[in-house]
Amino acid sequence: MDATEGRVELDDLRETFGFLDDWEERYAYIIELGKTLPPMDEALKTEATKVRGCTSQVWMIGREFADGQGRPCLEIVADSDAHIVRGLIRILHILYSGRPKAEIAALPAETFLHDLGLDQHLSPSRRNGLFSMVERIRALAAA
Numbered sequence: 001m002d003a004t005e006g007r008v009e010l011d012d013l014r015e016t017f018g019f020l021d022d023w024e025e026r027y028a029y030i031i032e033l034g035k036t037l038p039p040m041d042e043a044l045k046t047e048a049t050k051v052r053g054c055t056s057q058v059w060m061i062g063r064e065f066a067d068g069q070g071r072p073c074l075e076i077v078a079d080s081d082a083h084i085v086r087g088l089i090r091i092l093h094i095l096y097s098g099r100p101k102a103e104i105a106a107l108p109a110e111t112f113l114h115d116l117g118l119d120q121h122l123s124p125s126r127r128n129g130l131f132s133m134v135e136r137i138r139a140l141a142a143a
Helices: 003-019 023-034 083-096 109-116 124-142
Strands: 058-066 072-080
Touching: 003 023, 003 083, 003 109, 023 083, 058 083, 058 124, 072 083, 072 124, 083 109, 083 124, 109 124
Parallel strands: none
Antiparallel strands: 058 072
16 A cells, blocks of 8 residues: 555545444444455464453554565554454554554554544543554554
């Protein structure tokens, strides 16, 4: 994914959230997003790849690759046993996956998630889990 493609997906996500009238529709959309999450090999779902701080089970790894300019980038590979959490992972996947590792720490995830209303409309445990996933992604990028 190049930077332009990522921006388009983020813009589409913002636009869709803006069109949906209520949070019941937005939750349904988040679940639908989860169905588009790229699959994760079952063999990668281990204790070592679990994200701590999530109520549901979440597994996440990062795969490094070089972009066309030779910069190290990070592909996020993740999954969950909960439908809505898979959708939240997909949102983070859109935000982070394929970006240069050096840019990931500077991405304003908290602002973006606030703009979507996720920080206010998720239960405290889901919100904590979401931000645990953000921290895991940042740690993977820093490694």
